[in-house]
Amino acid sequence: MSDRPSVVTRFAPSPTGDLHIGGARTALFNWLYARHTGGTFLLRVEDTDRERSTPAAVEAIFRGLDWLGLKSDAEPVFQYKQADRHRAAVQQLLDKGRAYRCWMSVEELDIERTKARAEGRAIRSVWREHDAPANDKPFVVRFKGPLKGETVVDDLVKGPVRFQNKELDDLVLLRSDGAPTYNLAVVVDDHDMGVTHVIRGDDHLNNAARQTLIYQALEFAVPAFAHIPLIHGPDGAKLSKRHGAQAVGEFADMGYLPEAMRNYLARLGWGHGDDEIFSDAQAVEWFDVADVVKAPARLDWAKLNHINNHYLRLADDHRLALLVAKALEQKGESLAADGLTRLEAAIPLVKEGAKTVPELADLIAFTLKVRPLALDEKTQNLLTDETRERMQRLTEHLSAAPIWAPTEIEGQLKDFAAQEGVGMGKFGPALRGILSGGSPAPDLASTLAALGREESLGRLHDALFKATKTL
RNA sequence: GGUCCCUUCGUCUAUCGGUUAGGACACUAGAUUUUCAAUCUAGGAAGAGGGGUUCGACUCCCCUAGGGACUACCA
DSSP: OTTSOOOEEEEOOOSSSOOBHHHHHHHHHHHHHHHHHTOEEEEEEOOOOTTTOOHHHHHHHHHHHHHHTOOOSSOOEEGGGGHHHHHHHHHHHHHHTSEEEEOOOHHHHHHHHHHHHHHTSOOOOTTSSOOOOSOOSOOEEEEOOOSSSEEEEEETTTEEEEEEGGGSOOOEEEOTTSOBOHHHHHHHHHHHTTOOEEEEEGGGHHHHHHHHHHHHHHTOOOOEEEEEOOEEOTTSSBOOGGGSOOBHHHHHHTTOOHHHHHHHHHHTTOOBTTBOSOOHHHHHHHOOGGGSOSSOEEOOHHHHHHHHHHHHHHSOHHHHHHHHHHHHHHTTOOOOTTHHHHHHHHHHHHGGGOSSHHHHHHHTHHHHOOSSOOOOHHHHHHOOHHHHHHHHHHHHHHHTOSOOSHHHHHHHHHHHHHHHTOOGGGTHHHHHHHHHTTSOOSOHHHHHHHHOHHHHHHHHHIIIIISOOOO
């Protein structure tokens, strides 16, 4: 492999909005392939469209990539800054006779377009063969594509794709204001950046043929192309807002972990045998663009949830406590002074059941409640006089417990049940209700242990002696 | 309309001419049970349709159907 130039990939988003998960996956595949081959992963911001590009979008994209952990191996390149270089390339093409000035007006173009469409051919400019005498009217520079022959894009995922050159129109290289267009800029920049593998969305497959022609005209080596399918919504239609979320920032806000996102996205449109859950290192070791699936994949929330649950289980409790705290904050709920400590103590008990961070927050709500707890109706109904008395005996029994830890408490509860000559069902539900205030909670012994002796006994005391009877 | 791409369980996928077409998610049933989960066990579920090629096609070729992209002085 050392006799071959090393692989250079790049992610080249246009900063016209948030980083969508489709783009995120494209970035991930580029990153994985670079890491797999020991190559370089670059980032380029395609901001040649001055109207639609915004600094806010640049920020959002950088933030998204950062969150996902996809670091570029070099400072990002801003395409617009290379405009002079692009113009020089166009001049070269003009000098070689591979490009021409075109004075067609928008109206003339419209007419030609409808005509060409009706005739089932690519549009052609009348200026392709004749230059105009010197004048000061605005013009664009178009690429002068060959009229015969075919161009083959040897795509790494699709295989060889053949295009008849006559079907390819003469695309605009320089706008009438002298600004370079995307199709010219990508070619020049990818060449200048030494990109060897262009891994990008399926929607560029058609462009690849025309870009290939430009590479050849400029006498640049044509890079390898890999056009990966787009991600669709659960219904198979193009992913949009109504499918729940598009931007990676939204996934972050919804409580998905970046490592879960990487695993899920990698698995969407690519596979390695039966492996479903794998580490970044394994993904890097196994990934190859050639193995990317050809068909578009649908976003499946259930599976994403499942994978996120897996990584939630693996995640450090302190990290999760901070995430839950942040989620609560965003919901406008403030934490008590010891809130973080309480969270961290209870998280290991509930994280197996959570699919997202907000779910974790729900499952853990019981520990954050402040005394005296309001008892839900169900629990109130459970507190008959008989149960009330039993609960008082239980409180005394627990007060006497020498050690306040899960296994010991479990033992205490069993002893108590035996002592009373009843099953757990006789007092378990009531105890649960009193401790949790109706919120879901883990098994009783763990709940008691997480709450601590003082808080547990306090909640029992409140329920038995303070709570107003509303019967 | 034209050009190009795509098509295996509901979903993501494995298979790279010979398999009872495998796995995962989801779903269903059962077990467990002090809530919600989690967990365990079992189960149903697929090669778009039609032609070829071949001893043999999910796999190769063609046609049809369906889906998608492009067809901008957007990227």
